[in-house]
Amino acid sequence: MTDIENVPEVEVQKRISRFQEILAKKNLDGALIMQNVDIFYFSGTIQNSILFLPQRGEPCLMVQKSLDRAREESPLKNIVPMNNRKSLFQLIGELDGDNFRSVGIEMDVLPTSYYLWLKEHLPTCQFVDVSEDIRRLRMIKSPYEVNQIRKATEVVHWGFMKLGEIIKEGMTELEVDAHLAFMARRNGHMGIMRMRAWNQEMTISHVLSGENGAVTTFLNSPHGGTGNTPAMAQGAGNRRLRRNEPIGIDYGVGINGYMSDQFRTFLIGEISPDLERAHDCCVRIHEMLQREARPGVPCSNLYFLSRGLAQKEGYGDFFMGYGEGQVPFIGHGIGLEIDEYPLIAPRFSQELKEGMVFAFEPTLIFPGAGVIGVEDDYLVTASGLERLTLTDQGLIRIRG
Amino acid sequence: MTDIENVPEVEVQKRISRFQEILAKKNLDGALIMQNVDIFYFSGTIQNSILFLPQRGEPCLMVQKSLDRAREESPLKNIVPMNNRKSLFQLIGELDGDNFRSVGIEMDVLPTSYYLWLKEHLPTCQFVDVSEDIRRLRMIKSPYEVNQIRKATEVVHWGFMKLGEIIKEGMTELEVDAHLAFMARRNGHMGIMRMRAWNQEMTISHVLSGENGAVTTFLNSPHGGTGNTPAMAQGAGNRRLRRNEPIGIDYGVGINGYMSDQFRTFLIGEISPDLERAHDCCVRIHEMLQREARPGVPCSNLYFLSRGLAQKEGYGDFFMGYGEGQVPFIGHGIGLEIDEYPLIAPRFSQELKEGMVFAFEPTLIFPGAGVIGVEDDYLVTASGLERLTLTDQGLIRIRG
Numbered sequence: 001m002t003d004i005e006n007v008p009e010v011e012v013q014k015r016i017s018r019f020q021e022i023l024a025k026k027n028l029d030g031a032l033i034m035q036n037v038d039i040f041y042f043s044g045t046i047q048n049s050i051l052f053l054p055q056r057g058e059p060c061l062m063v064q065k066s067l068d069r070a071r072e073e074s075p076l077k078n079i080v081p082m083n084n085r086k087s088l089f090q091l092i093g094e095l096d097g098d099n100f101r102s103v104g105i106e107m108d109v110l111p112t113s114y115y116l117w118l119k120e121h122l123p124t125c126q127f128v129d130v131s132e133d134i135r136r137l138r139m140i141k142s143p144y145e146v147n148q149i150r151k152a153t154e155v156v157h158w159g160f161m162k163l164g165e166i167i168k169e170g171m172t173e174l175e176v177d178a179h180l181a182f183m184a185r186r187n188g189h190m191g192i193m194r195m196r197a198w199n200q201e202m203t204i205s206h207v208l209s210g211e212n213g214a215v216t217t218f219l220n221s222p223h224g225g226t227g228n229t230p231a232m233a234q235g236a237g238n239r240r241l242r243r244n245e246p247i248g249i250d251y252g253v254g255i256n257g258y259m260s261d262q263f264r265t266f267l268i269g270e271i272s273p274d275l276e277r278a279h280d281c282c283v284r285i286h287e288m289l290q291r292e293a294r295p296g297v298p299c300s301n302l303y304f305l306s307r308g309l310a311q312k313e314g315y316g317d318f319f320m321g322y323g324e325g326q327v328p329f330i331g332h333g334i335g336l337e338i339d340e341y342p343l344i345a346p347r348f349s350q351e352l353k354e355g356m357v358f359a360f361e362p363t364l365i366f367p368g369a370g371v372i373g374v375e376d377d378y379l380v381t382a383s384g385l386e387r388l389t390l391t392d393q394g395l396i397r398i399r400g
Numbered sequence: 401m402t403d404i405e406n407v408p409e410v411e412v413q414k415r416i417s418r419f420q421e422i423l424a425k426k427n428l429d430g431a432l433i434m435q436n437v438d439i440f441y442f443s444g445t446i447q448n449s450i451l452f453l454p455q456r457g458e459p460c461l462m463v464q465k466s467l468d469r470a471r472e473e474s475p476l477k478n479i480v481p482m483n484n485r486k487s488l489f490q491l492i493g494e495l496d497g498d499n500f501r502s503v504g505i506e507m508d509v510l511p512t513s514y515y516l517w518l519k520e521h522l523p524t525c526q527f528v529d530v531s532e533d534i535r536r537l538r539m540i541k542s543p544y545e546v547n548q549i550r551k552a553t554e555v556v557h558w559g560f561m562k563l564g565e566i567i568k569e570g571m572t573e574l575e576v577d578a579h580l581a582f583m584a585r586r587n588g589h590m591g592i593m594r595m596r597a598w599n600q601e602m603t604i605s606h607v608l609s610g611e612n613g614a615v616t617t618f619l620n621s622p623h624g625g626t627g628n629t630p631a632m633a634q635g636a637g638n639r640r641l642r643r644n645e646p647i648g649i650d651y652g653v654g655i656n657g658y659m660s661d662q663f664r665t666f667l668i669g670e671i672s673p674d675l676e677r678a679h680d681c682c683v684r685i686h687e688m689l690q691r692e693a694r695p696g697v698p699c700s701n702l703y704f705l706s707r708g709l710a711q712k713e714g715y716g717d718f719f720m721g722y723g724e725g726q727v728p729f730i731g732h733g734i735g736l737e738i739d740e741y742p743l744i745a746p747r748f749s750q751e752l753k754e755g756m757v758f759a760f761e762p763t764l765i766f767p768g769a770g771v772i773g774v775e776d777d778y779l780v781t782a783s784g785l786e787r788l789t790l791t792d793q794g795l796i797r798i799r800g
Contacts, residue, residue: 004626004628046633047633048599049618065618105512108513111509112514115515178584178585188574190629191577191603192601194601201594216466218448227591229590231658231736232590254631256630256631257630
């Protein structure tokens with residue numbers, strides 16, 4: 001664990017100039033960035049603020065709280081106090097008032113009341129949704145960003161290895177989750193996992209034993225779990241781990257904002273040859289990915305190849321969920337949010353590009369029996385893929 | 401730890417009929433409830449769905465995923481599948497198409513793109529913000545809800561007591577946080593803490609040692625902390641606990657959706673008589689609250705009385721933060737979200753009512769020295785206040 005690390009100035013500058021190119025192409029005078037994660041991406045701080053990002057020239061970070069801290073954390077040159085939300089409009093007037101007519105905002109996350117408030121106070125402005133542009137920009141990671149994700153994969157690996165010594169028959173799922181929460185935080189996890197999608201939330205891990213692995217839920221994920229309350233109906237519950245059943249564990253950790261997301265299947269004793277064969281199928285889907293994925297390959301192709309492999313082995317009905325629990329993707333970008341681009345999904349025809357980082361999670365769900373899966377994190381390189389995950393892909397067998 | 405507990409039918413029915421009275425008063429034909437926490441409040445499930453709530457008659461929960469689970473968890477009678485978001489409009493047409501003209505929505509949280517999508521597909525509808533009405537309704541807790549908060553206060557108490565055995569000189573703040581995360585989850589914490597306000601996020605605890613207790617941040621809270629990254633700039637960091645300094649610990653836990661939020665000041669060795677006196681002042685502010693608070697008393701009065709006490713003892717500059725870190729409240733409602741009504745704040749003139757539950761947190765921040773505070777959870781009863789917190793209000797002294 002190191003001391004606090006600020007985002008380097010060159011990172012922030014590159015991100016801003018790339019986004020300014022997009023603004024120019026879209027003929028937008030600028031953007032008001034208001035979501036904390038996007039603000040962090042473009043400024044290096046999540047202090048309570050709004051980022052005024054003109055098409056050309058220096059952006060201005062207008063800060064409500066804490067101004068001192070924003071100035072310490074962010075390499076931006078122009079950081080000014082914003083006494084209250086209303087003084088935003090005065091600041092905009094001073095900055096670029098007359099030339100601020102078509103303005104990008106993050107409509108996918110910005111609450112309606114903020115949008116209506118902007119429209120009321122800037123009645124001559126035309127507001128345009130730039131959330132898709134921001135998501136596409138954030139899809140390509142710099143070496144700095146990949147390095148942060150690498151640190152997160154180390155913490156996940158350490159946790160998976162340590163779990164081998166911790167898990168015991170009779171322990172509840174919730175106890176296992178508690179150990180994962182402990183290890184994550186002790187090793188520098190930033191304390192939350194972030195999802196962008198509306199109403200989506202997650203716990204730090206899913207511990208899914210036996211038939212609980214086949215319980216579906218609101219989360220846009222192939223596995224769900226009972227949770228321990230309908231108020232957070234996902235992840236670990238009160239069920240006790242048994243011998244000879246699959247124990248699926250999804251584990252996520254964030255370091256300096258960047259998340260790793262992985263899944264392994266644990267077991268105490270033996271699982272049926274059928275389930276072992278299902279696990280082999282997941283590993284073979286990973287092997288196919290490592291052979292086929294390289295810049296230029298459409299993401300959708302990788303999904304279809306994966307599904308084809310699963311279908312050929314008779315797992316079509318169980319692939320990425322069962323029944324209403326089936327989800328239409330096998331991978332998703334990871335970064336500052338866990339649900340980034342690219343999607344490895346039938347409708348996502350985007351080609352792979354160098355610098356993309358995604359979690360790839362072939363998962364088979366068998367009602368009554370549980371979940372089998374292997375999820376690893378990958379970086380797209382110039383020639384193919386680099387596996388960022390440090391853990392072996394095999395079943396993790398607990399002694400005793 | 402018990403098994404999974406569904407929300408009782410009578411709870412859901414009462415909440416719906418009270419909200420229908422509000423809809424009638426506001427002349428609204430109905431509401432579309434779309435945020436997961438509000439959906440949980442009115443239906444007992446957070447499955448991926450939209451709740452159609454007409455002014456009169458049976459509400460309809462339209463579920464994308466998981467339908468089976470929504471039917472298991474929710475006592476509502478009318479739960480139907482919604483194949484995709486677009487089929488919402490067909491369903492509305494079938495339900496109440498012609499009479500659905502003025503519709504309440506949660507504008508404080510609903511993303512702009514959803515709002516614009518609703519407007520596009522229901523062009524004859526007038527949309528009205530009902531988020532304030534929902535927050536006022538949720539402000540008054542039923543005995544069932546109070547009981548859930550009581551369970552959460554038990555977990556917090558257990559954690560505070562256990563910490564007395566765990567904390568040692570030289571341990572990092574992050575290690576202490578890790579233990580709190582472990583104990584919470586093991587004792588049934590649902591795995592996340594929920595805030596309603598835009599861009600506000602929280603970790604399960606704030607562990608703030610020595611001068612770190614005076615570090616402000618984006619969080620709307622009197623204390624902040626360094627955190628261990630600018631990407632989540634709050635809470636525990638890498639600083640090691642020392643003898644003879646205040647160690648402020650804020651701890652929150654959620655059981656069946658309902659949260660408890662408390663703060664205690666720990667110490668190893670001694671703190672200066674000045675800081676001890678500051679702690680006494682916080683305890684006396686609590687004693688004042690317990691004398692003065694009862695149904696009918698305006699929340700703002702309680703804030704002014706508290707501030708007056710702090711000022712009289714010379715703590716005006718340090719009360720509820722220092723400098724730009726000062727926040728304009730001393731208490732906040734707790735329930736399904738941590739930032740509920742009532743606010744104990746200068747501008748919140750709402751009178752106390754039986755059934756309100758709030759966290760009350762007199763806090764003094766001394767730059768360079770740290771944070772001193774006592775936060776307890778209270779229920780407003782017919783005659784006054786009941787303290788829900790189980791832990792003594794004194795400084796918690798660690799042996800060794």
